[in-house]
Amino acid sequence: MNSISHNLNIMISACEKASKTIIRDFGEVENLQIFKKGPRDFVTKTDKKVEDILIDELSKNKKNYSFITEETGTIKNANEEFFWVIDPIDGTNNFLHGIPHFAISLALKMNDDIISGVIFDPIKNDIFYSEKNNGSYHNNRRIRVSKRNRIDNCLFATSHDGAKFTSLNVRHTGCAALDLAYVGAGKYDGFFHNKINLWDIAAGVIIVQEAGGKVNELKKDDFKDIHLRASNGVMHDLMLKETYKF
Secondary structure, eight states: OOOOOHHHHHHHHHHHHHHHHHHHHHHHHHHHHHHOSOTHHHHHHHHHHHHHHHHHHHHHHOTTEEEEETTTEEEOOSEEEEEEEEEEEETHHHHHTTOSOOEEEEEEEETTEEEEEEEEETTTTEEEEEETTSOEEETTEEEOOOOOOOGGGOOEEOOOGGGGGOOSOEEOOSOHHHHHHHHHTTSSSEEEEEEEOHHHHHHHHHHHHHTTOEEOOOOTTOOSSEEEEEEOSTTHHHHHHHHTTO
16 A cells, blocks of 8 residues: 555444445445335445444544534534544445445544545445645556547536536436546546535545646535535536536
């Protein structure tokens, strides 16, 4: 593994530990899909279990850091300069239906800046991570955004309903975190979404930026209803033009 900070090492270890619960419960969800109706309550419990593991593991090492989480909300501790931003399962509906495309999303926010991020896909055993001014990586290999500059060669990702009004070549995967990770890795050329939450995108934002891409500036207190546009940079203006109408 390339040289990483103590904080990022903590984050990766926490995600790896939490992933064991996800993998186990995902196998059970597949059984619930076959034998029972409505496994949503089971998945909700998995969300909470995973979040609790992440909070516990992170707190062991950084006792005073605060949290912004999907399930629990904001937890203010002694240190409000640093916030862990957690989405225990991004792509919950995929998980719910036995579709193996979801991820843990974990970021560290210092004041107004996201300084590190981890997106861990437990089923594929794929880990994307990044630190400010230190590049982005996929399974310990440096990644960069694509250089594609022709619209007919480009592929964009979203889960936003307004995408039906655009002429962009779009994929709807149901996992914003992995969509952004794939932009950073050069698989997608851009990602756009309106009214999305910080915990869905925080880790992905720094991964795209550190991979050489472009992300619209987030406002200081943006936690919910964020209008996000992220791209390889080359296609950014065209993406903005194509998605301005919604």
